[in-house]
Amino acid sequence: MITLAEENYLKAILKLSKNSKDSASTNAIAEELDTKASSVTDMIKKLTDKQLVDYVPYRGVNLSRSGLKKAVEIVRKHRLWEVFLVTKLQFKWDEVHDVAEQLEHIKSQKLVDALDTFLGYPQHDPHGEPIPNKDGQFPKSFSKQLSELEKGSSGHVVGVSQDNQSFLQYLNSLNITLGTPIRVIQKIEFDDSLEITINKKSAHISNDVAKNLLIKQI
């Protein structure tokens, strides 16, 4: 049986390997999970014993086939619960993270399937993030990071790639939500920040923010 702590490690490793392609480093995992590097080393050994990750000391870890499957299942559950909270229980998109973080660990295949059906097989969560299906396949996405758009191009927001409360509340304060039209006015080379228009009104955002905004171009 896989423990709650193990599930959280798998999820963190998945997230990190999506960002950077190569192995997740001990420090990066520790950072992600707000714990100490030594704790990470301990846990990685346990995950290695269970064949959920491949590990070379000092070189980082990668999810194994079965580890990836587990991690994707957790992401699936997390995002389905988020849809439930927003569409059925009227939560706001910046209120769902902590609760979904708990719900994602409920173990019952029947529950996940029934929830998926109940929600009408959604393909994206309330932040626009793709929801893998029963077989672990992610729906194809046509979005780009806002930071990748060229000067002058425009589109609208279809998602965010981070769901922490402070980021979402910052977006709220900028009047950015799913569907908001955005145009890139100027790219500042110095710090990679952007001059953009949000619903025709101009604003300046950092590269950090632009990286986490998913845009579908027009």
Added chain:
Amino acid sequence: MITLAEENYLKAILKLSKNSKDSASTNAIAEELDTKASSVTDMIKKLTDKQLVDYVPYRGVNLSRSGLKKAVEIVRKHRLWEVFLVTKLQFKWDEVHDVAEQLEHIKSQKLVDALDTFLGYPQHDPHGEPIPNKDGQFPKSFSKQLSELEKGSSGHVVGVSQDNQSFLQYLNSLNITLGTPIRVIQKIEFDDSLEITINKKSAHISNDVAKNLLIKQI
């Protein structure tokens, strides 16, 4: 913060004190939680330190005011989730227990309140058990244990006071479900078993079963 294990102990103590009125014994708790008496003693000390129970060594435990409040909250969550599973996700009444056992530990007041609203403030779970409201009040019940009915009297099933799968499946095999009309034909003194009719068809059931069937008399 109260841990998962602590929550399970509080729930067990509440259940035991409903059955027997006086303090829950160490052995009874161990039995209920399928653990050892020595483990129970350990945990009781922790609960005592947190002032969730009152404990006199060798004399058993009682829930404190705050312990009772916590325990009732857990019962509330358990039963609300059961309603959700049956009415929204099409689970059968004998399939909900294990999942609800996990869901009851999700911590979010907002979630419980929103779920309650979403479900329409149900007063009973799929087994007919009362659901305490936000303030911890249980709805008034007019049911009796089938074992308490007199010879010749009749009514219909409004609940069961145990939700383990084998009991519920036995009821299914007897064609007993919520609403089923029942009449007491004969009470056997020897073992307190009963001759009854279920939907006009006669059957014989043990006292153990009769105690856990809640009947509203006609």
Added chain:
DNA sequence: TTTTAAATTTAGGCAAATCTAAAAATTAAA
């Protein structure tokens, strides 16, 4: 009322998941 049986607690240990501090390996800098 003494003896026996049953229930409960204590003592000592173990596994999971974490930590701090120190050692070892790797990477970057001089």
Added chain:
DNA sequence: TTTAATTTTTAGATTTGCCTAAATTTAAAA
């Protein structure tokens, strides 16, 4: 290419929740 800085791992502890075995207390029986 040595040295310094950083990253990672090891060693040794701690806490939680559980265990077995032994001691103690309470209840039941003779």
